[in-house]
Amino acid sequence: MIIIGIAGGTGSGKTTVVKKIMERFQPDEVVLLPQDSYYKDSSNVPAEERQNINFDHPDAFDWALLSKHISMLKKGEAIEQPIYSYITSTRQKETIHIEPKEVVIIEGILALWDKKLRSLMDLKIFVDADPDERLIRVIQRDVIERGRTAEVVMERYMRVLKPMHMEFIEPCKRYADLIIPLGGMNTKAIEILRLYIEKILGR
Secondary structure (H helix, E strand, O other): OEEEEEEOOOOOOHHHHHHHHHOOOOOOOEEEEEHHHHEOOOOOOOHHHHOOOOOOOHHHEOHHHHHHHHHHHHOOOOEEEEEEEOOOOEEEEEEEEEOOOOEEEEEOOOOOOOHHHHHOOOEEEEEOOOHHHHHHHHHHHHHHHOOOOHHHHHHHHHHHHHHHHHHHHHHHHHHOOEEEOOHHHOHHHHHHHHHHHHHHOOO
16 A cells, blocks of 8 residues: 655645546545545534634644544555535535555645654655646636635635745645646656556556
């Protein structure tokens, strides 16, 4: 088994990199654990206050549960992955049953932030992209998928995303074994990464 952590700023191309890695393997060989699934349950917070939650801060994540689940998978034990609702900012009653696989990928903006979680990883990757390109992708995504206006997205970017990126996400570069510039467009780096994974798996 190989545990891979993939971090990078919002709109950096992490999802594309993950998809291209997973394309190389069969569904029964690889599993993805989105870090977003491990946001802390905020059901105890009044509904009107949940909109103030900073989802780009390390304190928003349940690091203990994520590390526990990775440890269980490494031991060959199945886990019940949480399902988090952005609509209600709460953890759902339902879970996703995950069996151990040869390749386990943890993907999220702060996947490399927690020291204990990093210690469980065999390979740490940081997906990098130009800030302007990331902003454009965030605007496109939030306008199309979340129904926000470009003005609202840019205001949130300057108020939350950019300062959180500089304070917490960008420093994670120093923990990475591999930095992929240009995100999912860097086909050479992704191919080298896939070959490396296959080598570790003895293929």
